[in-house]
Amino acid sequence: MENQKVETFKCVVVGGGIAGVTCIEQLASQFPSADLALITAGPHIKAVINYKQVSRTLEEFDVEERPCTVLEEKYPNLTFIKSAVKTLDAKSHRLETADGKLYGYEKLCICSGARPKLFIEDNPYVLGIRDTDSAQNFQKRLSKAKRIIVIGNGGIALELVNEVEGCDLIWAIKDKAIGNTFFDAGAAQFLIPSVEAHKAQKPVPRKRPHYTVEEAAGGTSHTFTAGKNHCQTSTPTDHGSALGPDWHEGIVLQGAERGHRKVLVEYECEVERIFTPSDLVSSPEKNLNLETVGSWPVYIKLNNGKTYGCDFIVSATGVEPNTHPFLHGNNFALADDGGLQVDDQMRTSESDVYAAGDVCTACWKHSPLWQQMRLWTQARQMGWYAGRCMAAHVLSEPIELDFCFELFSHITKFFNYKVVLLGKFNAQGLGPNHELLVRCTKGQEYVKVVLSGGRMVGAVLIGETDLEETFENLILNQMDLTPYGEDLLNPNIDIEDYFD
Numbered sequence: 001m002e003n004q005k006v007e008t009f010k011c012v013v014v015g016g017g018i019a020g021v022t023c024i025e026q027l028a029s030q031f032p033s034a035d036l037a038l039i040t041a042g043p044h045i046k047a048v049i050n051y052k053q054v055s056r057t058l059e060e061f062d063v064e065e066r067p068c069t070v071l072e073e074k075y076p077n078l079t080f081i082k083s084a085v086k087t088l089d090a091k092s093h094r095l096e097t098a099d100g101k102l103y104g105y106e107k108l109c110i111c112s113g114a115r116p117k118l119f120i121e122d123n124p125y126v127l128g129i130r131d132t133d134s135a136q137n138f139q140k141r142l143s144k145a146k147r148i149i150v151i152g153n154g155g156i157a158l159e160l161v162n163e164v165e166g167c168d169l170i171w172a173i174k175d176k177a178i179g180n181t182f183f184d185a186g187a188a189q190f191l192i193p194s195v196e197a198h199k200a201q202k203p204v205p206r207k208r209p210h211y212t213v214e215e216a217a218g219g220t221s222h223t224f225t226a227g228k229n230h231c232q233t234s235t236p237t238d239h240g241s242a243l244g245p246d247w248h249e250g251i252v253l254q255g256a257e258r259g260h261r262k263v264l265v266e267y268e269c270e271v272e273r274i275f276t277p278s279d280l281v282s283s284p285e286k287n288l289n290l291e292t293v294g295s296w297p298v299y300i301k302l303n304n305g306k307t308y309g310c311d312f313i314v315s316a317t318g319v320e321p322n323t324h325p326f327l328h329g330n331n332f333a334l335a336d337d338g339g340l341q342v343d344d345q346m347r348t349s350e351s352d353v354y355a356a357g358d359v360c361t362a363c364w365k366h367s368p369l370w371q372q373m374r375l376w377t378q379a380r381q382m383g384w385y386a387g388r389c390m391a392a393h394v395l396s397e398p399i400e401l402d403f404c405f406e407l408f409s410h411i412t413k414f415f416n417y418k419v420v421l422l423g424k425f426n427a428q429g430l431g432p433n434h435e436l437l438v439r440c441t442k443g444q445e446y447v448k449v450v451l452s453g454g455r456m457v458g459a460v461l462i463g464e465t466d467l468e469e470t471f472e473n474l475i476l477n478q479m480d481l482t483p484y485g486e487d488l489l490n491p492n493i494d495i496e497d498y499f500d
């Protein structure tokens with residue numbers, strides 16, 4: 001090892017997801033002739049396309065999976081290394097990849113994403129969905145399934161409940177209402193008819209698929225060189241980049257019973273036990289008669305006393321940052337959620353090591369209107385800002401926290417409704433010191449405004465409300481809205497004109 005050749009770069013970024021790619025692109029534009037490297041474990045990188053700044057903080061874009069050659073052609077000073085990082089020695093500023101090669105860096109940014117946090121590990125009947133491989137595995141098993149059970153009440157569960165057809169879907173959630181990570185009970189009530197509707201009856205705007213089929217795993221290593229760039233490929237690993245908006249557009253989520261779809265929501269319950277019929281021999285279940293509950297490969301017992309059989313279970317129960325195992329042996333401070341702690345300049349606790357995207361936890365003092373959520377938008381913003389910080393530090397220039405961290409904003413789609421979330425959209429951390437204004441037209445729109453001390457601090461906009469820009473301005477300028485009272489949501493008042 002001591003005599004082994006070490007290839008050294010000014011900056012190295014680990015991870016070919018949206019955070020890593022945005023970070024390396026930012027660095028490449030700031031240092032067009034310095035040696036830079038992107039090390040990633042998956043066969044593709046994620047590229048932002050069709051980027052649109054909708055308003056001061058709201059942004060929309062599509063994401064496309066691309067071969068690493070795309071960036072290679074764009075940035076001649078960039079080296080792509082397709083191999084998983086196995087170890088990091090932050091003291092000596094060195095990394096070792098799975099293929100045994102050593103790389104040195106002056107500045108390093110870790111963008112290794114996250115992985116599904118399954119509610120039970122190592123159970124062959126419990127799947128998580130994260131990257132293209134896991135989505136394909138899900139699709140394959142779904143095609144033979146008559147009944148699946150979804151555990152979790154966040155983004156992935158909401159998408160599956162909308163998209164899956166051709167089987168029964170039982171959705172077991174801990175909460176009183178659906179979609180707890182994004183919505184309150186009012187918005188959930190607005191969306192409930194969509195849960196029950198048959199997908200085919202809904203208008204489904206089809207976009208072109210942005211995800212490709214992964215190359216077959218287990219291939220041999222190969223290196224290809226183009227000009228000064230080279231892309232080194234070693235044995236594929238199981239780390240792919242996260243899926244994201246419209247991941248299901250390119251794949252058919254169809255169960256075994258074409259034309260059939262039934263969704264049953266089990267509220268306020270948690271999983272007590274998972275068992276197969278053969279488990280019952282050693283550990284019988286009281287009052288359970290398999291003949292009456294049918295014959296399924298796996299059963300799930302909920303703590304509300306109900307037991308369901310199914311073909312498999314999806315654990316859509318959140319993510320855990322990908323810090324294991326290559327960061328061990330260093331002195332990284334980790335946050336309670338397992339993320340790498342970063343300060344307001346995206347620095348970890350190890351010198352010259354930065355982090356961005358799902359792997360990190362923002363530990364600076366947040367603006368009162370921003371919170372971290374592991375989302376595509378934040379991965380892009382953090383990657384971009386981390387690249388700027390690294391460059392500023394190399395050049396000994398000052399840098400201030402970017403404006404995008406002033407206000408939380410997210411545009412997405414659930415049940416084919418446009419959804420915009422702003423600021424403290426669920427009154428997070430406000431305790432009882434807030435007031436809500438709500439306007440709702442069934443099947444059309446749901447508008448909720450969160451006010452604190454007469455000032456707007458958050459909003460949920462579902463449907464084509466056209467209110468996002470005006471509300472964003474009202475949140476940012478913290479105008480006292482007390483004189484307007486409920487007129488704020490009066491549908492007969494053109495609010496945009498009102499505050500012009």
Ligand SMILES: Cc1cc2nc3c(=O)[nH]c(=O)nc-3n(C[C@H](O)[C@H](O)[C@H](O)COP(=O)(O)OP(=O)(O)OC[C@H]3O[C@@H](n4cnc5c(N)ncnc54)[C@H](O)[C@@H]3O)c2cc1C
Nearest residue numbers: 015016017018019041042085112113242357358374375376
């Ligand atoms: C099914 C699904 C749907 C989603 N939908 C949305 C959505 O609609 N809107 C939204 O905003 N967000 C969505 N998200 C969340 C969003 O995809 C993530 O927050 C975002 O992609 C995170 O980007 P990242 O670059 O931090 O991590 P990742 O995309 O996970 O990238 C991590 C990269 O690190 C690499 N890597 C990991 N370990 C190593 C290692 N040891 N060595 C080298 N490389 C390594 C991986 O190969 C990968 O390239 C969704 C997520 C999922 C799973």
Ligand SMILES: NC(=O)C1=CN([C@@H]2O[C@H](COP(=O)(O)OP(=O)(O)OC[C@H]3O[C@@H](n4cnc5c(N)ncnc54)[C@H](OP(=O)(O)O)[C@@H]3O)[C@@H](O)[C@H]2O)C=CC1
Nearest residue numbers: 119152153154155156157180181316317318319374375412
């Ligand atoms: N359109 C979008 O913006 C989308 C975004 N995503 C993102 O992708 C990532 C992964 O999505 P997802 O897995 O849905 O994660 P989310 O964090 O969105 O949701 C996880 C859900 O699982 C619940 N949960 C956690 N542990 C358990 C448990 N042991 N038993 C039962 N329920 C549990 C959580 O409840 P609690 O909160 O009470 O812990 C929460 O409702 C997230 O970062 C998400 O934001 C995914 C799809 C779409």
